[in-house]
Amino acid sequence: MKKLLLIGLLGLATLAVKADDTVTLTGSGSSFVKPIMDKWADAYNKVDASVKITYAGGGSGKGQTDILVPAVDFAASDGPMSDAKLKSAKGSILHLPVVAGAVVIVYNLPGVTTLKLDGPTLANIYLGKITKWSDPAIAGQNPGVTLPETDIATVHRSDGSGTTFIFTDYLSHISADWKQNVGTATTVEWPGTGQGQSQNAGVAGQVQKTPGGIGYVELIYALTNHITFADMKNANGKYVTASLDAVKDALSTATIPDDYRFSFVNAPGDTSYPISGVTWLLVYQQSKNADKGQKLVDFLKWIYTSADAQKMAHDLNYAPIPDNVVTRIQATIATIK
Numbered sequence: 563m564k565k566l567l568l569i570g571l572l573g574l575a576t577l578a579v580k581a582d583d584t585v586t587l588t589g590s591g592s593s594f595v596k597p598i599m600d601k602w603a604d605a606y607n608k609v610d611a612s613v614k615i616t617y618a619g620g621g622s623g624k625g626q627t628d629i630l631v632p633a634v635d636f637a638a639s640d641g642p643m644s645d646a647k648l649k650s651a652k653g654s655i656l657h658l659p660v661v662a663g664a665v666v667i668v669y670n671l672p673g674v675t676t677l678k679l680d681g682p683t684l685a686n687i688y689l690g691k692i693t694k695w696s697d698p699a700i701a702g703q704n705p706g707v708t709l710p711e712t713d714i715a716t717v718h719r720s721d722g723s724g725t726t727f728i729f730t731d732y733l734s735h736i737s738a739d740w741k742q743n744v745g746t747a748t749t750v751e752w753p754g755t756g757q758g759q760s761q762n763a764g765v766a767g768q769v770q771k772t773p774g775g776i777g778y779v780e781l782i783y784a785l786t787n788h789i790t791f792a793d794m795k796n797a798n799g800k801y802v803t804a805s806l807d808a809v810k811d812a813l814s815t816a817t818i819p820d821d822y823r824f825s826f827v828n829a830p831g832d833t834s835y836p837i838s839g840v841t842w843l844l845v846y847q848q849s850k851n852a853d854k855g856q857k858l859v860d861f862l863k864w865i866y867t868s869a870d871a872q873k874m875a876h877d878l879n880y881a882p883i884p885d886n887v888v889t890r891i892q893a894t895i896a897t898i899k
Contacts, residue, residue: 585612585613585857587635588616589615589636590619590628590633590638592621593621593780594725597878602865603616603617605874609864617638618634622723623723623749629651629844630650638844639841639842639844640725641728642824655845656847656894656898657823658843658862658895663838663881664808666780666791666837667776668777669769669777670769670772670790671709671712673708677793678703681836682737686699689737695709695713713774715756715775716757717765718759719759719765720758726750727746729778730746732836759777766784797834798834804837808834808835811831811834812834812835813840813881815829815830818887825839827839843862845898855899866892
């Protein structure tokens with residue numbers, strides 16, 4: 563009986579050690595990548611059962627704020643952190659590009675299943691200069707399409723948003739008026755009387771229930787919610803439908819610096835989709851917790867090198883980071899201590 567009791571106690575002790583060995587990694591930020599982060603978190607737990615990953619989303623602004631505290635082990639942002647924010651961090655923060663995607667212009671016009679827009683027209687819509695769907699600037703790009711006299715109801719993000727960063731970065735590239743009066747940021751002072759909504763899902767939902775509505779969301783949210791979106795005129799004067807290949811073509815033209823903070827909106831090329839952007843994972847180069855640091859590094863390596871991880875991203879219409887850049891990123895991950 564004593565031997566059995568001892569064996570039982572040893573077994574319980576072993577279970578306790580195993581439970582204590584479980585590491586939880588927390589992340590927050592970009593809603594742009596929440597669909598793929600959730601899939602990766604679930605899949606990686608099957609690769610390494612000792613790791614539990616939770617990703618709260620909340621918008622890129624929240625991710626940047628949380629990583630500065632730091633209140634999370636990693637963050638995700640569709641807009642790069644500014645030099646000022648990086649200087650205020652508790653250590654050196656790395657920007658690791660993880661996926662690229664399209665920001666699409668969703669609209670709600672019953673009976674209108676195709677729509678073409680160029681950048682200046684889109685800027686003037688959000689500047690409040692174009693207020694009717696029947697405006698000649700829109701009608702002229704859509705011959706044969708019956709556009710209603712309906713008022714345009716703009717919808718934008720109300721939270722700190724990387725999707726907003728990509729959208730306003732694009733508008734700043736094609737409209738001097740926008741660049742001077744509104745600018746590029748995760749949060750801006752919106753002109754006009756548009757309505758703000760939290761996260762991509764909020765914008766998508768508001769456009770969906772607003773006749774005459776227009777908004778900007780990541781491609782997967784438009785596809786998931788079956789919302790029509792416009793073809794956009796690119797830098798080469800071609801109207802392009804947002805797609806995985808169109809984002810890849812745009813990304814292939816980008817010049818990527820050593821710190822990986824870059825933009826490729828309004829990229830050249832006949833097939834490039836013009837409102838494209840990248841999401842960065844934000845991680846400290848020096849981890850304060852050896853166990854968490856090692857598990858995070860292992861997770862990062864898996865994201866970039868696992869065929870399963872990359873297939874999940876592909877299936878959700880995220881474009882992969884080019885192989886030559888991934889090689890550079892792997893070398894950067896190796897510097898995490």
